[in-house]
Amino acid sequence: MEDIKLQKYAADCGLMSRRAAEKEIExxxxxxxxxxxxxxxxxxxxxxxxxxxxxxxxxxxxxxxYIILYKPKGVxxxxxxxxxxxxxxxxxxxxxxxxxxGRLDLNSEGLLLMTNDGELANAVAHPSGEIxxxxxxxxxxxxxxxxxxxxxxxxxxxxxxxxxxxxxxVTRSETSSVVKFTLSEGxxxxxxxxxxxxxxxxxxxxxxxxxPLRLGEMKSGEYxxxxxxxxxxxxxxxxxxxxAGKTK
Numbered sequence: 001m002e003d004i005k006l007q008k009y010a011a012d013c014g015l016m017s018r019r020a021a022e023k024e025i026e027x028x029x030x031x032x033x034x035x036x037x038x039x040x041x042x043x044x045x046x047x048x049x050x051x052x053x054x055x056x057x058x059x060x061x062x063x064x065x066y067i068i069l070y071k072p073k074g075v076x077x078x079x080x081x082x083x084x085x086x087x088x089x090x091x092x093x094x095x096x097x098x099x100x101x102g103r104l105d106l107n108s109e110g111l112l113l114m115t116n117d118g119e120l121a122n123a124v125a126h127p128s129g130e131i132x133x134x135x136x137x138x139x140x141x142x143x144x145x146x147x148x149x150x151x152x153x154x155x156x157x158x159x160x161x162x163x164x165x166x167x168x169x170v171t172r173s174e175t176s177s178v179v180k181f182t183l184s185e186g187x188x189x190x191x192x193x194x195x196x197x198x199x200x201x202x203x204x205x206x207x208x209x210x211x212p213l214r215l216g217e218m219k220s221g222e223y224x225x226x227x228x229x230x231x232x233x234x235x236x237x238x239x240x241x242x243x244a245g246k247t248k
Contacts, residue, residue, distance in 0.1 A: 002180025004040040006030060006050070013059050015052060016099065019121055034071050065098050066231055067114040068213060069223040070198060077098070077103040077112065088112065092223050101125050105189055110135070110207030111215040112222075123238040124211070131211040135181045136170065137191060138204035143169070143177035150198045157193050165194065176203065211237045 004012075010021035010030070014229050022039060024030060030037040031051045043050060050057040069092055071077065077100045079089040088100055098114040101121045115121055124131055152167045166182030182189050208215045212233035213226070226234070 003044050004045050005043045006032065006037055009041075009043055009045055009050065009215070010047075010052070011122060012055065013057055013118070013162045015057060015118070017118055017125060019126070024052070030057075044203055063096075064117040064120075065094055065096065065115060066117065066120075066226040066234075067092055067094060067098055067223050068215075068230075069084065069112045070218040071109055071112040071113055072102050072220040073107055073109045088114065091221060094225075095105060102186060103188075104207060105185050107193075108205040108207070109220060110121060110205075111210050111213060112207070113210055113213065120235065120238065124234070131184050132209070133183045134206060134209040135183070135191060135205055135207050135210075137179050137181055137195070137202055137206075139177045139179060140176050140201040140203050141170050141176065142181065143200055147200055148179070148200055151194055151200075154194045154197055157187070157190070157197060160187070162187060162190065162194075165190075 006025060007018040007021035010016055010020045010024075015021065016024070021030075023043075024036050025039045028036050029052060030155055032041060032043055033049050033053075037050075045059065071086060071088060074086070076085050077090065078087050079097070079099065082086050085106075089097070090100060092114055096116060098116050099121065102125045103114040103116060113121075113124065131191045148167055148169055151202075152165065154165065155162060159226070161184045163183075166180070168180040168182075170178040170180055170186060172178070183190060187193075191205060194201055206215075213230055
């Protein structure tokens with residue numbers, strides 16, 4: 001096997017994306033043969049001993065797995081939690097470690113993709129990929145049209161520019177309103193922060209789709225492998241967005 005860059009090896013092992021691995025290498029968290037790794041270092045996967053935070057890093061099963069999880073509210077989107085809270089790794093048991101692609105915060109629920117394919121994970125999660133994420137959000141009280149317009153018009157949060165967000169009213173009553181949000185970037189807690197900015201209160205937030213993937217009739221806590229057609233559609237979506245990005 002040819003030498004490869006350490007960050008690619010980390011992605012191939014399903015540990016994290018290449019970009020995340022680059023940051024961890026710069027932070028000094030990788031060692032190769034007992035020596036702290038440097039960014040750009042190449043390794044021989046067969047003969048070099050690689051550790052991450054002191055733990056051996058080994059290739060995962062050659063079989064790539066792609067899992068849709070309906071993440072329940074109250075579960076953290078990490079492989080473990082220093083506070084002892086339940087994590088997605090405690091729910092999904094497929095015989096090998098699969099890692100969450102992107103995040104859903106503690107109080108959010110819905111579709112979460114998990115995989116040991118680091119390359120696809122990086123392509124899906126990267127902001128330039130423009131993979132659309134759709135959420136149904138329940139808001140407290142009757143949200144007026146003016147507030148919906150302000151949600152749509154938000155272009156900056158805490159001094160940081162954000163991409164346009166799709167906002168569509170689903171239902172509303174005097175006590176609650178359901179709004180569909182469509183994101184192309186998905187910055188940290190973006191929907192909640194937009195709602196806080198406008199002054200409306202989120203009572204429930206659920207992701208219902210990620211690119212071509214749909215939550216459908218799945219129940220909270222359920223998970224399954226992607227079908228062949230779903231996986232093909234996801235890979236096509238990533239490839240199409242990459243090509244579109246080059247022509248912009």
